[in-house]
Amino acid sequence: MRVALFVTCINDLLQPRTGRAVVALLERLGVTVEFPEEQSCCGQPQFNTGYRQATEPLVRRFDRAFREHDYVVTPSGSCAAMVRDNYPRIGAKAAAEGRGRELSDAAALAVPKTYELTEFLVDVLKVEDVGAYYPHTVTYHPTCHGLRVLGLGDRPRRLLQHVKGLELRELPGAEECCGFGGTFAVKNAAVSAAMGADKVRHIVSTGAEAVCTVDNSCLLHIGGTLTRQGSTVRPVHIAEILASTEGSVL
Amino acid sequence: MVLGRVRRALAEGPRDAGRDEPPVVRDYRRVHGSRTTAQTVELLAENLVDYRAVVHRSDAAGLPALIARLLAERGARSVVVPRGLPASWLDVALAAGSGLTRVADRAALTPAELDAVDSVVTGCAVAIAETGTLVLDAGPDQGRRRITLVPDHHVCVVRVPDQVVGSVPQALPRLAPDRPLTWISGPSATSDIELDRVEGVHGPRTLEVILLSVSGEPG
Amino acid sequence: MSGTYLGMPAFPRAADVSTRDTQLRANLTHATHTIRDKRAKAVAELDDWDQLRAAGAAVKDRVLRRLDHYLEQLEAAVTAAGGQVHWAADAEEANRIVTALVRETGEREVVKVKSMATQEIGLNQALEDAGIRAYETDLAELIVQLGDDLPSHILVPAIHRNRAEIRDIFRREMGRWGRPAPEGLSDSPAELAEAARLHLREKFLSAKVGISGANFMVAETGTLVVVESEGNGRMCLTLPETLISVVGIEKVVPTWQDLEIFLQLLPRSSTAERMNPYTSTWTGTTDGDGPRTFHLVLLDNGRTDTLADTVGRQALRCIRCSACLNVCPVYERAGGHAYGSPYPGPIGAILTPQLRGIQGPLEASLPYASSLCGACYEVCPVAIDIPEVLVHLRERVVEGGPVTRGGTRTVVKPAKGHAAERAAMRAAAWTFDHPGVLRRGMRLAARTRRLHPRRLPGPGRAWSRTRALPTVPAESFRDWWRRTRGESPSGPTGKRGAGE
Numbered sequence: 001m002r003v004a005l006f007v008t009c010i011n012d013l014l015q016p017r018t019g020r021a022v023v024a025l026l027e028r029l030g031v032t033v034e035f036p037e038e039q040s041c042c043g044q045p046q047f048n049t050g051y052r053q054a055t056e057p058l059v060r061r062f063d064r065a066f067r068e069h070d071y072v073v074t075p076s077g078s079c080a081a082m083v084r085d086n087y088p089r090i091g092a093k094a095a096a097e098g099r100g101r102e103l104s105d106a107a108a109l110a111v112p113k114t115y116e117l118t119e120f121l122v123d124v125l126k127v128e129d130v131g132a133y134y135p136h137t138v139t140y141h142p143t144c145h146g147l148r149v150l151g152l153g154d155r156p157r158r159l160l161q162h163v164k165g166l167e168l169r170e171l172p173g174a175e176e177c178c179g180f181g182g183t184f185a186v187k188n189a190a191v192s193a194a195m196g197a198d199k200v201r202h203i204v205s206t207g208a209e210a211v212c213t214v215d216n217s218c219l220l221h222i223g224g225t226l227t228r229q230g231s232t233v234r235p236v237h238i239a240e241i242l243a244s245t246e247g248s249v250l
Numbered sequence: 251m252v253l254g255r256v257r258r259a260l261a262e263g264p265r266d267a268g269r270d271e272p273p274v275v276r277d278y279r280r281v282h283g284s285r286t287t288a289q290t291v292e293l294l295a296e297n298l299v300d301y302r303a304v305v306h307r308s309d310a311a312g313l314p315a316l317i318a319r320l321l322a323e324r325g326a327r328s329v330v331v332p333r334g335l336p337a338s339w340l341d342v343a344l345a346a347g348s349g350l351t352r353v354a355d356r357a358a359l360t361p362a363e364l365d366a367v368d369s370v371v372t373g374c375a376v377a378i379a380e381t382g383t384l385v386l387d388a389g390p391d392q393g394r395r396r397i398t399l400v401p402d403h404h405v406c407v408v409r410v411p412d413q414v415v416g417s418v419p420q421a422l423p424r425l426a427p428d429r430p431l432t433w434i435s436g437p438s439a440t441s442d443i444e445l446d447r448v449e450g451v452h453g454p455r456t457l458e459v460i461l462l463s464v465s466g467e468p469g
Numbered sequence: 470m471s472g473t474y475l476g477m478p479a480f481p482r483a484a485d486v487s488t489r490d491t492q493l494r495a496n497l498t499h500a501t502h503t504i505r506d507k508r509a510k511a512v513a514e515l516d517d518w519d520q521l522r523a524a525g526a527a528v529k530d531r532v533l534r535r536l537d538h539y540l541e542q543l544e545a546a547v548t549a550a551g552g553q554v555h556w557a558a559d560a561e562e563a564n565r566i567v568t569a570l571v572r573e574t575g576e577r578e579v580v581k582v583k584s585m586a587t588q589e590i591g592l593n594q595a596l597e598d599a600g601i602r603a604y605e606t607d608l609a610e611l612i613v614q615l616g617d618d619l620p621s622h623i624l625v626p627a628i629h630r631n632r633a634e635i636r637d638i639f640r641r642e643m644g645r646w647g648r649p650a651p652e653g654l655s656d657s658p659a660e661l662a663e664a665a666r667l668h669l670r671e672k673f674l675s676a677k678v679g680i681s682g683a684n685f686m687v688a689e690t691g692t693l694v695v696v697e698s699e700g701n702g703r704m705c706l707t708l709p710e711t712l713i714s715v716v717g718i719e720k721v722v723p724t725w726q727d728l729e730i731f732l733q734l735l736p737r738s739s740t741a742e743r744m745n746p747y748t749s750t751w752t753g754t755t756d757g758d759g760p761r762t763f764h765l766v767l768l769d770n771g772r773t774d775t776l777a778d779t780v781g782r783q784a785l786r787c788i789r790c791s792a793c794l795n796v797c798p799v800y801e802r803a804g805g806h807a808y809g810s811p812y813p814g815p816i817g818a819i820l821t822p823q824l825r826g827i828q829g830p831l832e833a834s835l836p837y838a839s840s841l842c843g844a845c846y847e848v849c850p851v852a853i854d855i856p857e858v859l860v861h862l863r864e865r866v867v868e869g870g871p872v873t874r875g876g877t878r879t880v881v882k883p884a885k886g887h888a889a890e891r892a893a894m895r896a897a898a899w900t901f902d903h904p905g906v907l908r909r910g911m912r913l914a915a916r917t918r919r920l921h922p923r924r925l926p927g928p929g930r931a932w933s934r935t936r937a938l939p940t941v942p943a944e945s946f947r948d949w950w951r952r953t954r955g956e957s958p959s960g961p962t963g964k965r966g967a968g969e
Contacts, residue, residue, distance in 0.1 A: 050836075225936050256537045433744065451662050
């Protein structure tokens with residue numbers, strides 16, 4: 001089986017350590033990871049702001065980058081959701097606008113092979129104990145796209161519960177949005193900040209040393225709010241926890 | 251003009267399914283859970299109580315005395331009675347010397363006159379166990395809709411098990427759409443102030459339900 | 470706040486003010502969390518909820534696809550049962566029809582059941598202009614009317630008021646409208662409800678004209694359904710001599726049997742009860758029982774325009790339960806008034822821009838009043854994919870495109886104020902489609918990272934006011950990969966990107 005990492009644009013530029021963690025984790029589990037350099041952004045920022053047609057070249061690019069692979073694994077719930085939920089819509093609308101089936105064909109290929117990291121671990125590799133070691137208290141925030149679009153359910157929690165040394169703290173109001181929402185964070189900054197403040201208050205109330213998610217975009221918002229409030233709670237992507245071992249705690 | 255707009259709106263969009271559509275899939279339950287008749291009646295009683303109705307049980311022989319007691323405990327001095335309510339039900343309550351006045355449900359009764367009446371006694375058309383609902387269909391033993399609305403005390407007699415169904419899907423086929431229906435689930439209520447539930451706003455503030463066993467045994 | 474939605478500011482501006490109102494925030498958090506938890510319990514009682522939800526959506530979709538047919542069937546059935554059917558293309562026509570009908574009775578006062586449709590068309594104001602006084606009889610609507618306020622929630626319109634505020638409004642205003650509040654009225658909900666009962670009873674007993682909406686209209690039988698809790702609905706539907714019901718055309722359901730779906734979905738989603746205290750159904754008029762005259766005013770007011778949009782039309786499935794409001798993190802913090810219409814929350818964010826068109830600043834801002842978290846879609850009892858429609862409408866806002874307005878097909882231009890964003894989004898998409906450019910940009914960002922500001926100017930300030938900016942690491946992932954894994958790591962597809 002050929003497995004490609006879709007690292008996502010945010011991780012590529014701002015959180016490369018998450019991408020490196022995914023590579024380390026998958027290789028530790030015996031998976032050969034490829035990184036097709038043709039990949040770039042899934043198009044979510046454009047699509048969710050209303051610029052659907054601007055995303056079409058990115059759908060084609062995704063198709064070219066990953067056409068030969070059996071699995072595309074991404075450490076982002078929202079980018080996986082973009083591919084699985086919105087690529088078919090983009091294809092259907094293009095077809096309805098008389099621009100052929102190219103995009104819907106591309107979407108049909110992309111949807112079944114695109115996995116968010118924890119899905120890939122639990123559903124494809126059938127592993128819950130990835131042999132990780134992370135001696136910290138951690139609380140888990142289930143991101144909206146992971147929770148409600150992908151239906152990740154308790155997969156991330158099951159993975160975390162098997163991490164040695166890790167103590168998982170329940171997050172009050174866990175299922176509420178953190179307030180990021182892409183351009184929402186800027187267009188409706190007051191509401192976004194209020195949501196972020198409540199999320200952070202709940203995170204701090206757990207007493208955990210770190211907060212983890214399956215999505216660095218939400219963590220940028222949560223972490224930025226934590227920092228601005230002078231909190232020492234560390235935002236960390238779940239891949240980095242799962243990649244940590246007794247030899248090297250990331 | 252509105253219909254014309256509807257047709258244009260439907261014509262101009264991409265083509266939808268044709269006129270001969272398959273029927274809607276109704277794979278939801280006809281009733282939730284399986285119960286014996288007695289258990290269904292029991293569930294009705296539970297759900298009525300849960301929504302703050304007061305539940306009593308009786309057989310035919312005990313009914314007139316029970317109704318008389320409920321009206322007396324309420325301190326009712328007048329009671330409005332539907333035309334077709336079995337006369338015997340109120341025999342005891344209206345016995346000479348009881349001090350209770352019988353008010354007939356008639357068209358000429360004004361809302362203001364009705365407002366002066368203390369209680370109303372009716373039957374019902376159907377009762378729904380899963381939701382704790384009584385349905386009145388303005389039948390002869392239930393009367394005009396307003397008589398169960400304006401007085402502050404409603405005594406409703408449900409013949410069990412005949413009039414009890416398990417669920418909403420089981421209730422609708424037993425009801426005639428061309429009759430004016432009132433579905434009652436507990437006394438009137440509001441949660442409009444800070445979502446604090448207050449029972450009793452405009453409808454009767456006290457709803458008493460008598461489960462009348464028609465087989466002779468108390469329901 | 471005065472009783473009008475005209476000239477409301479765009480959502481972010483209104484929300485900027487309301488999010489800072491700590492009392493409002495506390496009221497809303499308490500109320501929405503209470504009812505959302507109750508709803509979850511009520512829904513969990515039914516193990517076939519998903520099937521009911523799917524059937525509810527399917528019935529509504531079927532109605533929308535054949536709306537002309539069902540409306541004709543409904544008109545025939547209502548007429549046969551003794552009712553009179555009127556058609557109103559817009560708010561003005563509906564108000565004109567209702568005003569004329571009330572005038573025909575010679576009455577100057579009407580009692581009203583809470584109705585979203587009549588709020589949408591501003592009926593009370595139109596009646597007042599014609600010298601007719603409309604009394605709202607739902608407790609929350611009474612609070613709103615006495616307070617010269619606007620509703621802020623579909624189910625609990627006075628959700629933004631706490632008990633002390635309500636007591637003050639009752640003490641101050643009841644006397645001007647009728648029976649004054651009792652002496653020494655406290656702020657206990659029971660006492661306040663009792664005051665409303667006494668105040669309204671004289672209105673009910675003397676009312677000759679009632680005005681309502683309806684939750685459902687059954688095409689095959691001509692039956693209307695009103696679902697309520699307090700009994701004010703029953704009062705208005707049965708005591709007056711004339712009943713006028715103003716109902717949106719999308720409220721029709723095909724058959725009597727279809728009610729078995731909606732009478733399970735609506736109460737549990739709305740008030741979180743197994744069944745609401747009172748449901749009234751009526752078919753035309755009944756001799757000697759209830760109103761002798763019944764008028765049904767079927768309202769379009771933007772609904773057929775919404776119907777013409779095959780993605781957006783799912784908003785017309787809405788049964789006004791308000792479950793989406795109660796789970797919405799944006800509604801909880803911004804409050805209902807920021808949505809500038811009787812339809813607040815997620816459903817309002819997709820309904821208002823469709824009913825009114827997206828050209829106004831408020832309407833153009835509403836599709837963005839969401840983080841797309843999807844909580845609304847999850848609880849919607851008729852499975853309206855609100856995030857899908859939001860994004861669909863965002864495209865209309867920024868790119869323009871074909872729409873139907875007032876029954877006429879037209880093409881709208883992109884809304885004003887999005888030029889810079891459009892350029893940035895297209896530039897970003899172009900860059901992402903040219904990885905060589907992207908790589909050079911990333912390297913530049915990495916090299917200059919020590920020079921990056923801690924706070925951003927311009928639109929970026931909205932981010933950095935409350936959130937620290939991320940720092941750019943020294944090496945991007947793709948540079949790390951190339952450095953550690955070599956030039957051609959991914960085998961046969963390791964060729965360079967097309968954009969290089």
